Amino acid sequence: MHFPILSCIVFLPLAGGILILFTPKKNIGLIKTIATAATAVSFMLSIVLLFKFDYASSVMQFEEISSWIPSINVCYHMGIDGLSVGLMFLTTLLSFLACIGSYGIDTRQKEYFFLYLLLSTGMLGTFAALDLVLFYVLWEIVLVPMYFLIGIWGGPRKEYAAIKFFIYTLAGSVFMLLGILALYFTSTPHTFNILELGKTASSLMLPAQIIIFIAFYLGFAVKVPVFPFHTWLPDAHVEAPTPISVLLAGVLLKMGGYGFFRISFPLLKDAAHHFALPFAILGLINIVYGAFVAMAQTDFKKMVAYSSVSHMGFVMLGLASMTSTGFNGALLEMFNHGIITGGMFFLVGILYDRAHTRELDKFGGLGVKMPVYAGILTVFTLASLGLPGLSGFVSEFMALMGTYPVFKVITIISVLGLIVTAGYFLYMIQRVLLGPLNEKWAGILDMNKRELFTLIPLMIIIIVIGVYPLFALKYQLVSIGALIQKLGGLVF
Amino acid sequence: MNVIENLRFITPEIILFVFSIMILMSSLLIRNKNVLGIFACLAIVAASLYLPQSHKTNPSLFFDMLRNDSLSLFFKEICLFITGIVILISMGYKALSEERIGEYYFLILNAAIAMLLAVSSDNLLMIYISLEMLSLISYILVAFLKHDPLSSEGALKYFLFGALSTGIMLYGISLVYGLFGTTDLSIISSAVSAGQVNIFVAFILFLFILAGICFKCAFVPFHMWAPDAYEGAPTAITAFISAGPKAVGFAILLRIFTKNFFPLYVNWSALAMLISIFTMTIGNVIAISQDNIKRMLAYSSIAQAGYMLIGFVVGTASGMEGLMYYILAYALMNLGAFGCVIMISNSIGSDAIEDYAGLSKNNPVPAFMLTVFLLSLAGVPPLAGFLGKFLVFAAAIQSKFILLAVAGVVNSVIAAYYYMRIIKFMYLDEPKAASAGQRSLPLQVALAIVMAGVLIAGLYPSPFLNWIRASQSFFFQ
Known part of the structure; x- marks a missing residue:
């Protein structure tokens, strides 16, 4: 019996949260310390995980399995492979950084940090769970704290945004629950074990696979979000407080994409082939539609939110390709998008804290007053629009390259979407940083140390992956290879 | 076995009766809510300690009127638990005056007796008598705040609906007697399975009996009494009638319709499916627009009964298991929710x-506790309500009742909206007026017990599932 490192990573935040419940409400310093310590230790353990991870193997590592509800074959089963190790790292990193970013929360801190840590446990658990029921439980646990975090600490339309997020995602995931049950009862012997199902479920008849695939699709597509289920996203992202927007964009969206990688595709491979074209078309719509809508926004945060819709299109496109390059691009795009857009939301938050407005037209010339901010914002923007040498380029390029041989026309149109992306990001830079200084902001301050501390690690990762992609790719190559082989897709 | 020997199987009922008389008499001297309440709790504890052990032969008692089998034992434990929690909740309920507190506990303990008898009845006549005893006590308890017009109105509606539906039921029983020459369920069941009667005629007869059960469980279209009775009744009694009679109704439903009339089953399940879908949909949709929490919880419990019915419609072993687990989870979370409503109304004086x-x-x-109970009712994991839904939906999927499962999940999304609405008011909105919380130890104890129950039954359900599985042997004899 080895050290249960995954359980520690997943449940340390929850343990911290329970500790916070027993802390006096007035002692805000202690509450913050506990929350930071819990997420920090969880983050450090995930670094240990990265070092100990054997990336030459596609089998599950650090597996933990024990019986939970024996009468219906439900197990407490966790493990990670190349598909999830990067997302685990991303989640612990963003949880830690956003926790530091949460120091600015000035009301009801005790409740905030408890819910925050509960959210953290739910997200981490989703990426580690290998039992469908455990996966579903942790997936749903994310909803409740998120509802409160948006609803209590959010912006002016927080209540609407919170309930919309809750109902949308719940509506999607209850169908996923039916899918889970259908998988269970169509497998012999009945099991919720994702690895076992990977071996048996692909022998299902195509019509059954298609129905189950759609049930899972509804759950995952709302989270990604795929057009037309994306309308909760701008509301939730815009109304949520900054650290929560970071987690929403950085991690929650990845849960949907990860679901495709972990469950839909390997378990229902005939249906996955069947739906390749719709996936590609939906990816295309996400990319182009998201980019155009982002361009039309005057609210900085809303623009970043729609850019997420656009970027997640590359994940769909890469998935549709059924090639190893496309899959690698899609998975890496999830990681990169988490880092880049997480950082973008931090940057939006920094500006909002000072100016109390996010209207792009009201800024101008801030580059003079906030040189450090301007520099960092430019790096993140360029990474987001896919400048070679930064991480966003690598994954988008791979996703497009993998898709090109399969869906030529769709790929070509998607690339055109990138031009729009460059357009709205540069237009944003122009309106915020360049031009004559708006006199209203003459006294604005540059970033402080805490803010720098949250952004520097993200920037380092962006540059390192951009220059030397293998640094991140090596973790996923073998697992993706095995997945593609199982799916019978193109290896190139 | 002669009657004297039978007596040891009804020790709990005797204990409850003796205690209830003692409470009634001592209330002439002591009119203290807590002292008498503790007495009543002792009665419940003693009764549960003396519950008869499950018996391999499932003996018939009192000339085949009662039967001591695993099904009745399971429901007896649930009913005693519900009554115990309701007594604890009542002790902390401010609106209940101490003037007539003796009668109050007397009635509750007697309602417990009626429930224990009803779940073990094996004869239609006995079922009718014990259900009627339970109903009459419930009517009085709903009207217990006699100076409150809402309470009287609720009780009157409850009574009129109840009288009508038990009348229909009694009519059905008399027709059954005419057809079979007996009201004994075991004899009827062997007559039915031997094909001695026209199945269609028998089916019509049992529709009449079904009406009575639908009333007890508040299924659509026999649900109209519930919102008014729930709103008007003292909240502790609302908790009681939302959990107790419903559990009893399901016990009787299982006893009459699963084993004894299995040949009728095919006809019956399509009808039950319709009832289930309508019950949950109507309950949930109307609940959205309610502005009184007791009324909202009334519609929510109508909807919850619809989910439970899914397990029954499916009719397989896993369906029954889901149904029985759901009843347990429902009792826990509904008692908890009403307990919180009492605690809150004690301090803000409003519902x-x-x-x-x-x-x-x-x-x-x-x-916080109300939030947990509402989330559990909404079916959010890892709470007990989630596992209940999970089990009944699983049973539906397993037996290819896809429509039913889809209706169930769509309904749970609708339901999430109005449960979250309460949570929104509590957490997202600003308080209007300052109010101080008032503490009541028995109420806190009751809430702690059901809270622990909701968490444990959700996170570590194995002991509960094993218990249910052991009780299920009833269906497979």
């Missing part, structure tokens, strides 16, 4: 949902 605004600031503990 209007709007007055719950900002409750998390003034009364953080009840607000």
Whole structure:
């Protein structure tokens, strides 16, 4: 019996949260310390995980399995492979950084940090769970704290945004629950074990696979979000407080994409082939539609939110390709998008804290007053629009390259979407940083140390992956290879 | 076995009766809610200690009127648990005057006796008598705040609906007697399976009996009494009638319709499916627009009964298991929710949902607990309500009742909206007026017990599932 490192990573935040419940409400310093310590230790353990991870193997590592509800074959089963190790790292990193970013929360801190840590446990658990029921439980646990975090600490339309997020995602995931049950009862012997199902479920008849695939699709597509289920996203992202927007964009969206990688595709491979074209078309719509809508926004945060819709299109496109390059691009795009857009939301938050407005037209010339901010914002923007040498380029390029041989026309149109992306990001830079200084902001301050501390690690990762992609790719190559082989897709 | 020997199987009922008389008499001297309440709790504890052990032969008692089998034992334990919690809740309920507190506990203990008898009845006549005893006590208890017009109105509606539906049921029983020459369920069941009667005629007869059960469980279209009775009744009694009679109704439903009339089953399941879908949909949709929390919980419990019925419609072993687990989970979370409503109304003096605004600031503990119970009712994992839904939906999928499962999940999304609405008021809105929380130890104990139950049954359900599985042997004899 080895050290249960995954359980520690997943449940340390929850343990911290329970500790916070027993802390006096007035002692805000202690509450913050506990929350930071819990997420920090969880983050450090995930670094240990990265070092100990054997990336030459596609089998599950650090597996933990024990019986939970024996009468219906439900197990407490966790493990990670190349598909999830990067997302685990991303989640612990963003949880830690956003926790530091949460120091600015000035009301009801005790409740905030408890819910925050509960959210953290739910997200981490989703990426580690290998039992469908455990996966579903942790997936749903994310909803409740998120509802409160948006609803209590959010912006002016927080209540609407919170309930919309809750109902949308719940509506999607209850169908996923039916899918889970259908998988269970169509497998012999009945099991919720994702690895076992990977071996048996692909022998299902195509019509059954298609129905189950759609049930899972509804759950995952709302989270990604795929057009037309994306309308909760701008509301939730815009109304949520900054650290929560970071987690929403950085991690929650990845849960949907990860679901495709972990469950839909390997378990229902005939249906996955069947739906390749719709996936590609939906990816295309996400990319182009998201980019155009982002361009039309005057609210900085809303623009970043729609850019997420656009970027997640590359994940769909890469998935549709059924090639190893496309899959690698899609998975890496999830990681990169988490880092880049997480950082973008931090940057939006920094500006909002000072100016109390996010209207792009009201800024101008801030580059003079906030040189450090301007520099960092430019790096993140360029990474987001896919400048070679930064991480966003690598994954988008791979996703497009993998898709090109399969869906030529769709790929070509998607690339055109990138031009729009460059357009709205540069237009944003122009309106915020360049031009004559708006006199209203003459006294604005540059970033402080805490803010720098949250952004520097993200920037380092962006540059390192951009220059030397293998640094991140090596973790996923073998697992993706095995997945593609199982799916019978193109290896190139 | 002669009658004297039979007596040891009804020790719990005897204990409850003796205690109830003692409480009634001592209330002439002591009119203290807590002292008498503790007495009543002792009665419940003693009765549960003396519950008869499950018996391999499932003996018939009192000339085949009662039967001591695993099904009745399971429901007896649930009913005693519900009554115990309701007594604890009543002790902390401020609106209940101490003037007639003796009668109050007397009636509750006698309702417990009626429930114990009803779940073990094996004869239609006995079922009718014990159900009627339970109903009459419930009518009185609903009207217990006799100076409150709402309470009287609720009780009157409850009584009129109840009288009508038990009348229909009694009519059905008399027709059954005419057809079979007996009211004994075992004899009827062997007559049915031997094909001695026209199945269609027998089916029509049992529709009449079904009416009575639908009333007890508040299934659509026999649900109209529930919102008024729930709103008007003292809240502790609302908790009781939302959990107790419903559990009894399901016990009787299982006893009459699963084993004894299995040949009728095919006809019956299509009808039950319709009832189930309508019950949950109508309950949920109407609940959205309610502005009184007791009324909202009334519609929510109508909807919950619809989910439970899914397990019954499916009719397989896993369906029954899901149904029985759901009844347990439902009792826990509904008692908890009403307990919180009492705790909150003790301090803010209102049951209007709007007055719950900002409750998390003034009364953080009840607000938190109510949130947990509402989330459990909404079916959010890892709470007990989730596993209940999971099990019944699983049973539906397993037996290819896809439509039923889809109706169930769509309904649970609708339901999430109005449960979250309460939570929104408590946590997201600002308080209107400051109010101080009042503490009542028995109420806190009751809430702690059901809270622990909701968490444990959700996180570590194995002991509960094993218990249910052991009780299920009833269906496979």
